[in-house]
Amino acid sequence: MASAEYRELLERVREIGTLEQAAGILTWDERTCMPPGSAPDRAKQHAVMSGIIHERLTSKEMGRLIRALKKQELSVDGAVILRETERKWRLASAVPGDLVKEASRAQSEAMNAWVKARAGSDFGMLEPLLDKVIGLRFEIAEHIGYEDTLYDALLDEYEPYAKSKDIDAVFSRLKKKLIPIASKILNEPCLDGAVPKGTYPVEAQGAFVAGLAADMGFDLNRGRIDVSAHPFTSGACRDVRITVRYNEADPSYVVFPAMHEAGHALYEQGFLEKYYGTPLAEGVSMGIHESQSRLWENMVGRSEAFWSFYYPKFRQAYPAFKKMSPGAFYRHVNAVKRSYIRTDADEVTYNLHIMLRYDVERALFENKIKTPDIPSYWNELFEKYLGIPVTDDASGCLQDIHWSGGNFGYFPTYTLGNLYAAQFWHAAKSQVPGLEDSIAAGDTGALLGWLRKNVHRHGKRYGAATLVKKATGEALNEDYFVRYIKEKYGKLYGISL
Amino acid sequence: MASAEYRELLERVREIGTLEQAAGILTWDERTCMPPGSAPDRAKQHAVMSGIIHERLTSKEMGRLIRALKKQELSVDGAVILRETERKWRLASAVPGDLVKEASRAQSEAMNAWVKARAGSDFGMLEPLLDKVIGLRFEIAEHIGYEDTLYDALLDEYEPYAKSKDIDAVFSRLKKKLIPIASKILNEPCLDGAVPKGTYPVEAQGAFVAGLAADMGFDLNRGRIDVSAHPFTSGACRDVRITVRYNEADPSYVVFPAMHEAGHALYEQGFLEKYYGTPLAEGVSMGIHESQSRLWENMVGRSEAFWSFYYPKFRQAYPAFKKMSPGAFYRHVNAVKRSYIRTDADEVTYNLHIMLRYDVERALFENKIKTPDIPSYWNELFEKYLGIPVTDDASGCLQDIHWSGGNFGYFPTYTLGNLYAAQFWHAAKSQVPGLEDSIAAGDTGALLGWLRKNVHRHGKRYGAATLVKKATGEALNEDYFVRYIKEKYGKLYGISL
Incomplete structure (x- = not known):
């Protein structure tokens, strides 16, 4: 007792x-x-x-x-x-x-x-x-x-038990592999086409999003979906709420914030009731939380398998999309574009935006640069990683509020989340035979089951490193993400990456 | 200092x-x-x-x-x-x-x-x-x-400083005057007519209600209007929120809960900012709070003056009402009907429902009746006050949740609110020349100004008795309410009351 x-x-x-x-x-x-x-x-x-x-x-x-x-x-x-x-x-x-x-x-x-x-x-x-x-x-x-x-003391607030020397190693390998891949893709002609012109009322989009979130397993008896300028997930236990933002000219826009936030929400709803109110019913870290949102948003939500089932439903909700072929739609939701702005970035270039910020933070807290050096250091790294020169501070080092809010150590968790997501996705596919087929048949239950069992129900029982090892049999390895990008975008662009 | x-x-x-x-x-x-x-x-x-x-x-x-x-x-x-x-x-x-x-x-x-x-x-x-x-x-x-x-100890929670011996005296005089008036009116043929058949969408009603509340002076930059099963007002300081309930078959339905709750909200928004967070920015009592809601709902919202300006606006929002004359509409919103249910009661019979409950509470806490006696005592009083026999407990002593929730001492504040409202209304009309004319011209600002000056800005500075005396020059006097009812309904029914 x-x-x-x-x-x-x-x-x-x-x-x-x-x-x-x-x-x-x-x-x-x-x-x-x-x-x-x-x-x-x-x-x-x-x-x-x-x-x-x-x-x-x-x-x-x-x-x-x-x-x-x-x-x-x-x-x-x-x-x-x-x-x-x-x-x-x-x-x-x-x-x-x-x-x-x-x-x-x-x-x-x-x-x-x-x-x-x-x-x-x-x-x-x-x-x-x-x-x-x-x-x-x-x-x-x-x-x-x-x-x-x-810097480890700052990082620890967002990614408990993580050490920057480990992140340094992972990020430096990732950069070496990712920069040439991104560069190759960005040099190809952009595959994105316009969506059918029209005004798609927010009410219809709301109904579609609610159906999609429910299909993913989001329990709306213990949650809500609302609107806010910046989508977010909040709440805990029996009350988990997500928000989204609509684009009346493109109903595919809201799908990704919705799947992203619903991914966070599924994690929160996957803790065991008996642990509610304790650390055993809390997310491991920002990085692990982000892995759940990104896995649903990208590995599922931007996949051919998912849309092979969901695009007919989407067209039923928005009949104008009968004019857009499944292939064109798939290319539309996977367009890769050079962008100055992190929040506009696609899944190929996103991590370059993040690693740049991480490098600036590391340099600041190692006293290698001082505050006034931020813009020039930012611009130097940006051109190195993304291949274009930054033209003004607003599109450069002034674009995010994080640093003004004192949130140093937060940015790297975004990329950690993407890497965890790719590794979880690979493990789930290896361990659950026919996982992608079931998604293509409209059933994401097997994936959710794997996440529930291997990630959600543990709460903070393990640190991120242990959890990843237990769930995937291996320590964090950026190659799963790199391979995912290579395979998907190689096929999409018909090039060898 | x-x-x-x-x-x-x-x-x-x-x-x-x-x-x-x-x-x-x-x-x-x-x-x-x-x-x-x-x-x-x-x-x-x-x-x-x-x-x-x-x-x-x-x-x-x-x-x-x-x-x-x-x-x-x-x-x-x-x-x-x-x-x-x-x-x-x-x-x-x-x-x-x-x-x-x-x-x-x-x-x-x-x-x-x-x-x-x-x-x-x-x-x-x-x-x-x-x-x-x-x-x-x-x-x-x-x-x-x-x-x-x-019983005074219970009453004090809702109506601070009030004594039941004073309420006994006021209520017993009110009953004597009101029962015969109500009886006379109820014996007349009902004047209510049907509203034009149709479905009036909630969105349009919401826009109308928001405009109406804003016209009354409700500051929506510091407040909200939402929907709930039972309308209520909540919040304080710079965040005062009301809720309403819509009837899609009759857009006049929501006007009264909306004006009622907005009346509460105007009181909350009328406290002085420098006192926020202290008793000087809180309502005096439930009764005084209710006086503010009832004054707007009934003395303003069910008046000929108000609708002479507002009915054209109402018809603009709901063109089907061009088929209903202003007179028929005025009679519709002032229909007096015998009802078993307090929350359905009109302003003539409402206080009889309340005084019945007060009498039951007083008898219980004077040990004159015991819990098992409640139904028979209720039914006896109901027939005496409202002239019809109660047929079942659900339409009788079981209709309200208050007693199960332990809220003894709450009910009398409803009637106190109605009496305060009539007395404030009379004082405002006497002190502000042309008050009703300005309301008929679409301007309730003069009334709000009087309430701000004489009621709102004081917060809990005075107890209810002192506040009423300061604002109206006289102690609480039920005759203002009785006269208001006599004049309004005498004219409406063309009878002498």
């Missing part, structure tokens, strides 16, 4: 989990429903809620329980909950409250300045404020602590 | 206010957006949030600050904030936590049983559970304390 201390820890962990869920609803509401004029009230609500969560997480009692339980023999589940709670407690306790507040204020100022700097395409307008944000990140990282390099 | 203790109290009051706002968003979400399957999670979130609010309200520190400040000389505002905070603190501290939890559990069981009992029209199915709820209310009232009669 569990000790009194363990039961008390669990109760406190679940209370914090419940408060985080409540705060999550406030965030969802802010991005979908909140009247614009009430932003100041919501900011106060967030501040009070975060304060209470922090106060409860770092309470003396919590420290006492953690210390006591480290001397006890716990169940396998109990040991995971203790490990992850201690991790969270340590991170929350490490950074002095005043520093957290100072960083929060500086980030808020930098994010406001970023809006103007981007509009004016002038990095100089942001530079002093961004420099302050970066300086505070150095301080925060020192408080958190690290073994090899300071 | 305010003392350190006062500043600390204010900070704590505002933190509690912010938490209450956050909890309010969760409630709004539950009733408009929440996926049905996530009810268990939401229940936990509510429990944790209430627990934290209670913990902060009843903390030792709060008691110390209140005691210290009672010895200090405070500003006028400060004295109100202290008075109302002490009141809230005293009520929260008075009832032992275990009793609150027991009552909450018993109410939850009774509400579940009520659903079945009402469906089966069998009071016996609810009786033992309702008896438990009532017993616990006796206990709770003893903990809260009272001077004259135990």
Whole structure:
């Protein structure tokens, strides 16, 4: 039987989990429903809620329980909950409250300045404020602590237990292989054709998306689909919500954000109920979470197998597409184009955009470049990776809000997600005979079953490295992604990659 | 300059206010957006949030600050904030936590049983559970304390500072005057005619309602309008939200819940920003809040003056109504009908439904009747007040959920609201020359201005009795309501009342 201390820890962990869920609803509401004029009230609500969560997480009692339980023999589940709670407690306790507040204020100022700097395409307008944000990140990282390099302390917030020396190795191999592939494809004539002209009402698109998400296994009795400027997934346990954005001129547009967010949502809905409110019902890392969204968006959603079943349904919803052949549609949703903007990038070039950002972050936190050097370093790398010169800051280093918000260490998880996704996809296909055939027959249940069993149900039981090894029999290997790209786009373009 | 203790109290009051706002968003979400399957999670979130609010309200520190400040000389505002905070603190501290939890559990069981009992029209199915709820209310009232009669302790939760002996006097005079008036009207042939047959799409009705609410002065930059099964108003400060319900066969249906809820919302939006998060930016009582909704719904929304301007707009939105004359429409929205169901009742008979409930509550908490006597006592009073015999419990004492939820003392605030509304309406017309003419010209701004100045901006500065006296020059007097009914319906029916 569990000790009194363990039961008390669990109760406190679940209370914090419940408060985080409540705060999550406030965030969802802010991005979908909140009247614009009430932003100041919501900011106060967030501040009070975060304060209470922090106060409860770092309470003396919590420290006492953690210390006591480290001397006890716990169940396998109990040991995971203790490990992850201690991790969270340590991170929350490490950074002095005043520093957290100072960083929060500086980030808020930098994010406001970023809006103007981007509009004016002038990095100089942001530079002093961004420099302050970066300086505070150095301080925060020192408080958190690290073994090899300071950047690991930042990375750890988004990709727990990951080390930048491992990511360096993977990314440098990936770059070597991917840059020539992307370059070859980009030198081919673009295969994209126009979709049938028309206005496709949002209501019909909404119904289509709801049907698609339900077909994927998204439980709408425990979830919702709404609209927001930037699609996102939020919620937990029995209340997981996704948002999408529609394009009235092209109903294929929403399919990919919808499958992406539904992929995140399936992960959240795949945790076991008995663990709700504990780390055993939380995603491993940003990278693993992103692997779930990208697997559905790209490996499934941009595949010939999927559309061989789904394109007739799509045409039924949008009869004008009878004018567009299945082949033309498949090429349309897989168009590769040179782009300055990360969020517009296709699956071939996307990781080059990410690795560029990672290189800038690594250089900054190794003191190899300083804040004022960001634009020139960015532009140099961009031309190297994507083959075209950056013409202005707005299309260059000012395009993302992440850095102004202090989110250093976040970007690499996007590419990790793509690599995990390709490796999971390969493993699922090897382990489940006829997987692609069943998708082509309109049934994604076998894939979901594999993900449930090998990824979802574990929650934070394993770190990302262990999870990948257990699920695929191998450590993270960028070759699965490279091979996926080579095969798919080689066939699509009729070239050897 | 305010003392350190006062500043600390204010900070704590505002933190509690912010938490209450956050909890309010969760409630709004539950009733408009929440996926049905996530009810268990939401229940936990509510429990944790209430627990934290209670913990902060009843903390030792709060008691110390209140005691210290009672010895200090405070500003006028400060004295109100202290008075109302002490009141809230005293009520929260008075009832032992275990009793609150027991009552909450018993109410939850009774509400579940009520659903079945009402469906089966069998009071016996609810009786033992309702008896438990009532017993616990006796206990709770003893903990809260009272001077004259135990019922006052219950009433105080909804109508602070009110005494049942005063309400007894007002209601007994009102009954004497109203029963014969209602009886006379109900004996006349019903004036209601059918609306033009058709399906009036919800989207068009939504646009009409949004325009109407905006015309009334509802600031949609700091508010929203949504749909829910039972219309309600929620939110505070810069985020006030109302809900409505549509009838696709009759677009006049939604006008009244919309004006009712917008009336509540205008009150909330009429508090002064500098007081946000304190009792000076909260409604005086349920009765005063209801006066604001009923004044807009009935005195404005069911008046000839209002529709002389608004009916052409209504017909523009719903051209089929060109077949219904302004007179027929006015009679339609003012139809008086005998009804068993309170929520279907018109403004003439509504208060009879309420006073019946008040009489049952008073008898219960004076130990004049016991729980099993409720149906027979209800039926006896119903025939006396409304002139028809009750045929079954579902149309009788089982129709409302309030008692199963432990909400004794709530019902009388509905009639108090109607009486306050009539008295405010009379005062506004006397003090603002040409008020009805301006409404007939499409401008409700002068009325809103009067309400802002005389009611809204004061928040909880005065109790209801003082507020009514200050705004109208007189204590609560049921004759304003009686005269309003006599004049309006005498003219409508062409009879002397």
